[in-house]
Amino acid sequence: MRRLLASLLLATSMAWAAVPPAMAAKTHTSVAKLPVVVVSYKTVDVDGVKVFYREAGPANGPVLLLLHGFPTSSHMFRQLMPLLADKYRVIAPDYPGFGQSDAPDHTKFDYTFARYAELVDGLLGKIGSRRYAMYVMDYGAPVGYRLALKHPERVTGLIIQNGNAYEEGLREFWDPIKAYWADGSSEHRNALLNLVTPEITKFQYTDGVKDLTRISPDNWVQDQALLDRPGNSDIQMDLFYDYRTNVPLYPQFQQFFRDRKPPTLIVWGKNDKIFPAEGAHPYLRDLPNAELHLLDTGHFALEDKLDTMAPLIRSFLDRKVAKR
Known part of the structure; x- marks a missing residue:
């Protein structure tokens, strides 16, 4: 055994000795220069609510605000952020009731899109961001557009992914939600509880996707764990009901555009x-x-089309936003 170990050590030493110094230096240099993006995970108190957010990129870089949808969180931007953070300051908050932000009892906190816009505005003020492009998706669209109505001069650009500002986009899926809007009844509220079940959470990630091997099951497992927290279903039902207040604002959103x-x-x-x-x-x-x-995928396009979307987003930001 000792002879075998000695032979292996000798062979290894001879192999390294055979590597030309220039090649060894080149190998060491290439490893040393690998780009590493550090994403920070922070929490700020905004009006008594702890708002969690992810942040990466230079503090003085152009800001891109990433606004997530239902039923996810800033987690949906985890793969995109490092691809932009060499140049852009990317900020992705969790709304109350989602992700790692506070989730106050729904009887003590107004779960409304107006309140979400106020809290995101407060977060940006606390971290010193006065101008920003916005990536809006799903719930992020009414949150972002309400923010734009408050501060239209601050918005340097928009990236829109499956987020609505026109009634043409509210089709069959929305019929039971519209029934709840019409009367606010317990019957129609309870009928929407299936929208926070594991089956529907998984459906949102997989429906319309051609290659399911690109979709990590961690997505719906994590989202469902957060949806299943005590009291969270009531939070989501309150938000489904409040979504009705976004539709009358569509003309104002369009006027902003x-x-x-x-x-x-x-x-x-x-x-x-x-x-x-x-x-x-x-x-x-x-x-x-x-x-x-228009991409050949479903609701959470970033999950399977990141390789298509990231170059489009980077090119757009570099051409249209970086110097504004």
Whole structure:
């Protein structure tokens, strides 16, 4: 055994000795120069609510605010952020009731999109971000657009992914939710509880996706664990009901588009049953210069189309946002 170990050590030493010094130096240098992006995970108190957010990139870089949808959190941007953070300051908060932010009892806190916009605005003020492009998805669209109505001069650009501002996009999926809007009854509220079940959570990640091997099951496992927290179903039902308040604001959102003409990139999963492609096309009425890309995927397009979306997003930011 000792002879065998001695032989192996000798062979290893001879192999390393045979490597030319230049090659050894090159190998060492290439490893040393591997880019490493550090994402920070922070919490800030905003009006008595602890708001969690992810942040990466240079403190003085152009800001991209990433606003997530239902039923996920800033977790949905975990793979995109490192691809932009060499140049851009990327900030992704969790709304109360989602992810790692506080989830106060729904009887003691107003779970509304107006309140979410106020808290995101407060977060940006606390961390010193006065101008920003916004990536809006699903719930992130009404949150972001309400923020834009408060501070239209601060918005340097829009990236829109399966997030609605036009009634054409509210199709069959929304019929039971609209029934709840109509009367606010317990019957219609309880009928929506299936939307927070494991089957529907998984459906949101997998429906319309051609290659399911690209979708990590961690997504729906994590989301469902958070949905299953005591009291969270009531939070989600309150938000489904409050979503009705976004629809009357659609004309104001559209006026913002026409008045401010923010540079806009639309990257939309065309197979999405929740926010179908019918909701993407109307943006071009008010933003005729928007860049529209319909992708062959479903609701959470970043999960399987990151390799397509990231270059589009990076090119758009570099061309349209970086110098604004």
